[in-house]
Amino acid sequence: MRVAKTGNEAMAEAMRQINPDVVAAYPITPATEIVQIFSSFVADGLVNTEFIAAESEHSAMSACIGSCAAGARTMTSTSSQGLALMWEMLYIASGLRMPIVLAEVNRALSSPINIHCDHSDTMGARDSGWIQIYCENAQEAYDSLIQAVRIAEEALLPIMVSTDGFIISHGMESMEVLEDAQVKDFIGEYKPEHSLLDIDHPITIGAIDFTDYYFEHKRQTIEAMRNAKGIVAKIGQEFGEKFGRSYGFFEEYRLEDAEIAIVVLGSTAGTAKVVVDELRETGLKPGKGIKAGLLRLRLFRPFPYQELAQALSRIPRIAVMDRSDSLNSAGGPVFTEIRSALYDLDTRPKIVNYIYGLGGRNIDLAQIRSVYEDLATNKTDELVRYLGVRE
Amino acid sequence: MSKEGWQDLPIGGLILEGGTATKYITGDWRSLRPVWDKDKCISCLNCWIYCPDSSVLVEDEKMTGIDYDHCKGCGICASECPPKVQAIKMVTEAEFRK
Numbered sequence: 001m002r003v004a005k006t007g008n009e010a011m012a013e014a015m016r017q018i019n020p021d022v023v024a025a026y027p028i029t030p031a032t033e034i035v036q037i038f039s040s041f042v043a044d045g046l047v048n049t050e051f052i053a054a055e056s057e058h059s060a061m062s063a064c065i066g067s068c069a070a071g072a073r074t075m076t077s078t079s080s081q082g083l084a085l086m087w088e089m090l091y092i093a094s095g096l097r098m099p100i101v102l103a104e105v106n107r108a109l110s111s112p113i114n115i116h117c118d119h120s121d122t123m124g125a126r127d128s129g130w131i132q133i134y135c136e137n138a139q140e141a142y143d144s145l146i147q148a149v150r151i152a153e154e155a156l157l158p159i160m161v162s163t164d165g166f167i168i169s170h171g172m173e174s175m176e177v178l179e180d181a182q183v184k185d186f187i188g189e190y191k192p193e194h195s196l197l198d199i200d201h202p203i204t205i206g207a208i209d210f211t212d213y214y215f216e217h218k219r220q221t222i223e224a225m226r227n228a229k230g231i232v233a234k235i236g237q238e239f240g241e242k243f244g245r246s247y248g249f250f251e252e253y254r255l256e257d258a259e260i261a262i263v264v265l266g267s268t269a270g271t272a273k274v275v276v277d278e279l280r281e282t283g284l285k286p287g288k289g290i291k292a293g294l295l296r297l298r299l300f301r302p303f304p305y306q307e308l309a310q311a312l313s314r315i316p317r318i319a320v321m322d323r324s325d326s327l328n329s330a331g332g333p334v335f336t337e338i339r340s341a342l343y344d345l346d347t348r349p350k351i352v353n354y355i356y357g358l359g360g361r362n363i364d365l366a367q368i369r370s371v372y373e374d375l376a377t378n379k380t381d382e383l384v385r386y387l388g389v390r391e
Numbered sequence: 392m393s394k395e396g397w398q399d400l401p402i403g404g405l406i407l408e409g410g411t412a413t414k415y416i417t418g419d420w421r422s423l424r425p426v427w428d429k430d431k432c433i434s435c436l437n438c439w440i441y442c443p444d445s446s447v448l449v450e451d452e453k454m455t456g457i458d459y460d461h462c463k464g465c466g467i468c469a470s471e472c473p474p475k476v477q478a479i480k481m482v483t484e485a486e487f488r489k
């Protein structure tokens with residue numbers, strides 16, 4: 001069915017159809033609506049979910065962990081400072097191998113305080129053992145959240161699916177929603193192997209590991225993250241076979257024969273595709289078209305480095321656009337990882353970084369065009385540039 | 392004792408049975424040792440009530456000794472032993488081993 005929905009409405013709708021056993025959350029802009037809308041589904045009896053309005057995000061994630069330990073299908077939602085406050089519990093969720101699903105809305109981190117989009121919140125959690133999927137639009141957010149339930153439960157890892165704050169979360173789009181029965185059938189029933197409530201099979205969760213066991217348990221989680229890649233691919237493909245919209249690790253847009261390319265996450269890809277089309281048509285100045293391409297990375301954790309290296313290997317000049325900075329004096333997180341992924345190639349592309357859109361600074365066609373222009377004119381002497389900041 | 396590799400351990404640090412605390416010898420954390428004087432003891436069981444590690448051994452409502460495999464030497468038993476009885480004295484392990 002075709003409907004008009006904002007990103008937040010789309011994620012809330014997916015949650016209604018998923019009908020999780022437990023949702024524990026605390027509101028935060030711009031993700032507030034997701035749980036607010038969901039709470040009205042609870043109040044109206046449209047879901048069977050036990051809804052816990054926690055007193056903080058730290059408590060919300062703690063409640064999610066408790067709920068998961070009890071064997072319940074568990075979801076939450078947050079953004080920015082809320083994700084930051086969950087920090088301690090994020091690692092505990094992954095270490096305990098809990099398939100919690102988090103609907104995330106990307107927003108800048110303080111300070112200065114800001115409510116608008118950048119990726120510094122989820123990028124800060126990139127080493128926390130959570131699978132991360134970045135969405136371009138409301139449709140993908142809806143589809144990905146449904147897939148996320150399956151991915152998490154098969155990988156036995158928590159997962160966050162994110163949209164760009166306000167740009168996607170509050171922007172209304174035309175999109176397709178599935179029938180309730182289709183979603184129910186796709187996600188299936190959650191059958192946890194262990195539950196704290198199963199008194200016939202007592203277990204201990206969260207026991208201490210000293211020097212003698214910690215490494216082995218971390219090694220297991222590392223392996224789970226490696227295995228998650230295949231699971232994401234399999235479920236993205238199955239979703240496509242059933243509903244006509246397939247999802248992989250990344251989307252290649254006119255990349256096949258590209259001579260210059262941008263790598264970008266999230267909503268900016270939509271804008272960049274327009275620029276790619278324009279450049280292919282008319283070039284920098286009216287006349288000969290330029291072979292511009294785009295790679296939109298969707299799966300950042302686990303990081304599909306072999307596939308990325310293969311997809312980018314033929315392109316001589318690449319710009320990675322990061323909507324957050326690692327404050328490491330060497331660029332953004334997507335850049336450093338993609339650069340590392342390309343290291344073993346026989347012929348390494350020239351690759352530079354553009355930090356853009358911090359704190360929701362608008363990114364427009366002209367700015368993206370300027371990046372392609374830099375690549376086309378070989379202006380790649382600076383490793384990291386800052387796009388759209390006043391000098 | 393050889394320990395399991397990462398591929399053989401239950402995932403997520405789960406322990407798949409109950410009561411495993413008894414297998415974990417915490418007695419070697421102890422620096423102070425409760426030494427019990429059987430002749431002074433009146434089996435009021437204050438020590439048994441207060442011991443946080445269930446390390447006071449009791450049979451037929453009489454105290455029979457201390458589980459040194461699990462006693463961490465906190466000294467609560469000695470502290471709770473009635474002042475007129477003083478059947479438990481804390482001594483350093485170093486002193487005890489001399």
